[in-house]
Amino acid sequence: VARVTITEVARRAGVSIASASRALNGQVASAETVERVRAAAEELGYVADATARSLKLGRTHQLGYAVADIGNPVYVEIMGALEAVVAAAGYRLTISTTGDAAATVDLVRSLGRGYVDGLVLSPLRVTDELVQAIRQAPVPVVVLGNLPDDAGIDTVRADSGRGMELVVAHLVDEGRRRLAFLNGPADTTPGRARRAGFQRAVDSRGVVSLEATARDFTIAEGYGAARTLLERALADGAASLPDAIVAANDLMGIGAIHAADDLGLRVPEDIAVTGVDDTELAQVSRPGLTSVDLGAAERGRVAADLLVARLAEPDRPAHSVTVAPTLQVRGSSRVAGPRALEDDKTWGAAG
C-alpha cells in the first residue's frame, strides 16, 4: 500500500526522473526510454500524484458544482449533464452545497486557486455582493440563473416566462378560459419569473386569471393551496371554478391533481392541471401531468461547455445563453377525443 513516486520509476528504469516524466507524458524521449519507463511504471503500479502535478501546473483538473440543495430533481438532472461533459473534457466534478445566500458568497470567495479550476453555480438568490464576488473570483464561474446581462459573467438561463406562455397558449387552445396560477413563494427567482410570464400570457389573451400562493414548492403545500382555492370557488358556485390550474412546478401540480381529485373534480374533464420542469413525476402521475420542460439537462450541458471553453480561452467575452423551453402535453390537460392514455406513456425514456 506504499505509494510509488516517479523517483522509483526512474530508478527502476535506469533513467533520470526528468526522462521518466517526459516518457510518461509523451514528451520527447527515445523509443527505448519510453518503453523502459512504461514497463517500470506498470510493474510498480505507478500513478502520478495528482496533488503534486496540480501544484506544479497550477491546474487541478477539477471543476465544482455548487448548489443549494442536492436532491432537488432539477439540480440532479443538471448535475448529471455536467458530469458527462466535464468527464469527457478530462475533469473531475466536485459537489458542494451552499445553503443560504451568505454561504454562497463565502464559497465563491474561498475559491482561491486550489481546489477547482472553475465553478458552475446555481445560486438561490443573486445579490450584488455575489456578483462582486464572482467577478473577483480567481477562477472562472458560470452561473445558472438570472444575472444582469452587463455583469460580464457567463450565464445560462431557463426561459420560464416563455414556458408559461407555452402552457397558457396550449390551455387556451384546448378551450380553457379561467386559469388559476398556483405559485410558490413570490420572493424567489423562479416564483417571480413564472408569475410574470403567466400574467403576460394571460393578459395578452384576455382570459380570466386567478392566483394562489403556496408557502413552498412542494406537493403538500401545492395540495393545500389548490384545495383552498378550489373549495372557495366551489362555495361561490360552479361558475366561478377555474377550468385550469397552472402550477409553478411539477410537485405543486401533482398536489393540485390530488386536491381536485379529493374534491370530486375530474382531471382533465372538469379542470386541467399543468406543471413545470417535466420531472419523472409528471410522466408517472395519472393522468400524466402536462409540463414545461425548462431544459435542465441542456442547461447543464451548456454551462459545462461554457466553463470548459473559458478555461481554454480565459479572455473571451462573456456569453449569455438562454435555453428554450418545450411543452410536454399529457393527459392532465388534454381532453379532446377519447382519452388517450397510451399517449401518456413516454416511459421509454424514463430509464
Add this chain to the structure above:
Amino acid sequence: VARVTITEVARRAGVSIASASRALNGQVASAETVERVRAAAEELGYVADATARSLKLGRTHQLGYAVADIGNPVYVEIMGALEAVVAAAGYRLTISTTGDAAATVDLVRSLGRGYVDGLVLSPLRVTDELVQAIRQAPVPVVVLGNLPDDAGIDTVRADSGRGMELVVAHLVDEGRRRLAFLNGPADTTPGRARRAGFQRAVDSRGVVSLEATARDFTIAEGYGAARTLLERALADGAASLPDAIVAANDLMGIGAIHAADDLGLRVPEDIAVTGVDDTELAQVSRPGLTSVDLGAAERGRVAADLLVARLAEPDRPAHSVTVAPTLQVRGSSRVAGPRALEDDKTWGAAG
C-alpha cells in the same frame, strides 16, 4: 484577480512566512503576530492554496463517491446523505461515474494518492478483481453493497431479503394468498437478493407464488411484464389471478399499478401492489404505493461515518454494517376499512 500567497501576507505583516503560517493555523505565535498576520491576510483577501497544502500534508480533504449512474433516485439519496456527513467532517465530496465493471476497477486502481483521501463505492457488480483492487488501494474504500464478509473491507449493506420478508408478511396479513413476484434482470445483485428473499418468505408461509421477469428495472418494462402476466392469468379464468404483485422496485411497482388499471383491475381491491425503495414516486402515486424503504439515506450516512472513522484510525478492523429495512404501507396494499386516502399523504416529509 492575482492570487495572493502566504509570502505576500508575511511581507505585509512584517514577519517570516513561517510565522505567518503558524499564526494562520493557530500554532504558537505571539498575540501581536497573530493580529498583524490576520489583518494582512484579511486586507489581501488571502486564501491558502489547497493544492500546496495538500502536497505538504499528504491529505486532500476530499472524499470521492463513485457510482454507475447518478440520476438513479436511490443513488441521489445516498449522495445527499454522504455530502452532509462529509461536509460536516470538513471534507469535500467529488463525484465520479463508473460505467461498467471494468471501469470501476480502473477507477479504484487510479486512486493513487492524489485526488481523494478516501472513496465510497457503489459497484454495479462485485468481481474478484474489484475486491483485489480495493484491498490494494492506497486510500480507504468503503463499499455499498454485498461483499464477502472476510474480505476485510468496510461494507454497508441493505437487507433486501429481510425487506421482501416484510412485504410478504404484510400482504399475507392482509389476506393475500396468491403473490406474484415482478423482478428485473435476475443476474444483477439486487435482482438475485430480492428474488431469494421473496422465495424464502413465500415458502415459509405456504402461499401460492408466481414470477415474472422484466428486462429492466423501469416503469415501462414493469408495465409490460405485469400486463403480460395479468393477461395470461385472466385468460385462464379469474381464479388464477394473483391477488398481489410484489415488484422489485418502485418503478416497476408503478408500472404494475398502471397495467392493472388498464386491464380494469382495481388496486388494492382486486389486486395489491408493492414496491421497493420508498422513493418519492411511491408517495406521489395514486393509490400510494406500499414500499420497502431499504434505508438509502441511512446507508449513505453510515458509509460516510465509516470512511471518516477509518481515516482517523487506519488500522481498525473492517466493519460490516447492515441497515434494516422498514415497510411503508400505503393505499396500494391496504383495503381494510374505508379506503383511507388521507393516510397516504406522507407528504409532510416530501420536501
Add this chain to the structure above:
DNA sequence: ATGAAAGCGCTAACAA
C-alpha cells in the same frame, strides 16, 4: 516566539 531552510512529487527550463 521567531526565522531559515528543507522538502512534499512533480514538470519544465536549461545545459550538455
Add this chain to the structure above:
DNA sequence: TTGTTAGCGCTTTCAT
C-alpha cells in the same frame, strides 16, 4: 535525447 536543477505554495523541523 538526456540529466541537473529550480520551483510551484505550503508546513514544519531545527536553530536561535
